Amino acid sequence: xxxxxxxxxxxxxxxxxxxxxxxxxxxxxxxxxxxxxxxxxxxxxxxxxxxxxxxxxxxxxxxxxxxxxxxxxxxxxxxxxxxxxxxxxxxxxxxxxxxxxxxxxxxxxxxxxxxxxxxxxxxxxxxxxxxxxxxxxxxxxxxxxxxxxxxxxxxxxxxxxxxxxxxxxxxxxxxxxxxxxxx
Amino acid sequence: xxxxxxxxxxxxxxxxxxxxxxxxxxxxxxxxxxxxxxxxxxxxxxxxxxxxxxxxxxxxxxxxxxxxxxxxxxxxxxxxxxxxxxxxxxxxxxxxxxxxxxxxxxxxxxxxxxxxxxxxxxxxxxxxxxxxxxxxxxxxxxxxxxxxxxxxxxxxxxxxxxxxxxxxxxxxxxxxxxxxxxxxxxxxxxxxxxxxxxxxxxxxxxxxxxxxxxxxxxxxxxxxxxxxxxxxxxxxxxxxxxxxxxxxxxxxxxxxxxxxxxxxxxxxxxxxxxxxxxxxxxxxxxxxxxxxxxxxxxxxxxxxxxxxxxxxxxxxxxxxxxxxxxxxxxxxxxxxxxxxxxxxxxxxxxxxxxxxxxxxxxxxxxxxxxxxxxxxxxx
Numbered sequence: 001x002x003x004x005x006x007x008x009x010x011x012x013x014x015x016x017x018x019x020x021x022x023x024x025x026x027x028x029x030x031x032x033x034x035x036x037x038x039x040x041x042x043x044x045x046x047x048x049x050x051x052x053x054x055x056x057x058x059x060x061x062x063x064x065x066x067x068x069x070x071x072x073x074x075x076x077x078x079x080x081x082x083x084x085x086x087x088x089x090x091x092x093x094x095x096x097x098x099x100x101x102x103x104x105x106x107x108x109x110x111x112x113x114x115x116x117x118x119x120x121x122x123x124x125x126x127x128x129x130x131x132x133x134x135x136x137x138x139x140x141x142x143x144x145x146x147x148x149x150x151x152x153x154x155x156x157x158x159x160x161x162x163x164x165x166x167x168x169x170x171x172x173x174x175x176x177x178x179x180x181x182x183x
Numbered sequence: 184x185x186x187x188x189x190x191x192x193x194x195x196x197x198x199x200x201x202x203x204x205x206x207x208x209x210x211x212x213x214x215x216x217x218x219x220x221x222x223x224x225x226x227x228x229x230x231x232x233x234x235x236x237x238x239x240x241x242x243x244x245x246x247x248x249x250x251x252x253x254x255x256x257x258x259x260x261x262x263x264x265x266x267x268x269x270x271x272x273x274x275x276x277x278x279x280x281x282x283x284x285x286x287x288x289x290x291x292x293x294x295x296x297x298x299x300x301x302x303x304x305x306x307x308x309x310x311x312x313x314x315x316x317x318x319x320x321x322x323x324x325x326x327x328x329x330x331x332x333x334x335x336x337x338x339x340x341x342x343x344x345x346x347x348x349x350x351x352x353x354x355x356x357x358x359x360x361x362x363x364x365x366x367x368x369x370x371x372x373x374x375x376x377x378x379x380x381x382x383x384x385x386x387x388x389x390x391x392x393x394x395x396x397x398x399x400x401x402x403x404x405x406x407x408x409x410x411x412x413x414x415x416x417x418x419x420x421x422x423x424x425x426x427x428x429x430x431x432x433x434x435x436x437x438x439x440x441x442x443x444x445x446x447x448x449x450x451x452x453x454x455x456x457x458x459x460x461x462x463x464x465x466x467x468x469x470x471x472x473x474x475x476x477x478x479x480x481x482x483x484x485x486x487x488x489x490x491x492x493x494x495x496x497x498x499x500x501x502x503x504x505x506x507x508x509x510x511x512x513x514x515x516x517x518x519x520x521x522x523x524x525x526x527x528x529x530x531x532x533x534x535x536x537x538x539x540x541x542x543x544x545x546x547x548x549x550x551x552x553x554x555x556x557x558x559x560x561x562x
Contacts, residue, residue, distance in 0.1 A: 021259050024223070025224060082265075082560045087414055135235045137557065138416060139559070140558050142560050144560065
């Protein structure tokens, strides 16, 4: 299991190194991992959980620090639109509700955790939210998280199955070759 | 045969088993590409952050929502911007909200100005093919000699200057001699295509439907019939209202303010072509680093090398940049027709101009406080 998580971490490390396409508000942006990615598309493992990295950036470009509240929340569809739930409302996605301040041009690596398990039927959505409150106005930029059922077979089991199949194949070859020689 | 089969099977199994550790080792990857930005803001009409609503006697508060794209991939998804509203609560003497005395959110309506949607500051880099035509001439021409700074009188002896001009040119040595020999070998007019032209067109004026992220769909108007009690809003502390809404499975009324839909229309391509033509027509073909010209010297030379002009390009390398530019700017570049593949990113600003209106109320006189929540969603 540790190897599965390590492999997952390696893959996500690789993805995080590739710039994405960010969105945000108040000069604070969320960049999902993956080249050109504008949202998170996560295969939810059947057990355990995975940490999903993303970057927070100050893109204000005016040499000033930028502050925002950052959290994750459930999202549902309503018609052709989306409805954002309260902070922490997603049972699948966890991250501490935090208030961040980024120095000019600062880029900070963050992550949220996706809990493994059986997803319900239908679309499961969440969002990483950047929220800025200015008096009577709350502006929120939600980068969507699309959750789908992941690979059901852990990697070690998969590799062991392949190795076993190859040994069986080799054994069959030995038997066939032996019969041919006897014939 | 059996032994070979066993060895092969064992090796295969070992290779399969070794995949695990290999996958577990992280390795650094460095890729440099442009990272597109999309920022969303709610502002007063003068561009300052909107922080309060002063409805005044007219009961209206205009504002704007702005989505600003910087180097945004044209193939990336669009966006949507929606608004919800809390009830307005009477502000007590101690600045605490009186949740029992409200102006319901249903008394607040969303409307729009005469021009509800605008896009400006649009610019797109266009990576198009450039057709390069023209004649370079050769050193028997005084015009070419002038361009290259060849002074035969200074380079040849008096006796040599009595020879026919072609023979004089043949006597030239060094870099100029090499260039003149190479030019003599260019027997046909230059006619080649280079793919290194990237020109940015800006200040495009486009119908809303032809924008790189088209502003489509009607702006939703009307009252916020069902209030928001979301965390962080004035309604969050209205426990009775929140409980009643939850019991009725009531979601707040959401109004779509704007939505951007990606897609390159024929109208956009036509507008980019029209904007590109005058830009290209006014620029010289080449400059040292490409500034103020269609191509940099390196890019043009690289383009010409592949078209049977390798000997000339090599010989030009021995000359100074001024001489090279003078000679090569005799050629003319024409942008060839392009398609959507020439477009990759866009920068621009998309703005909606909503108006928040509050209906005349019989509520207890006083100051009321509520929260407008504007949600931007990035799929």
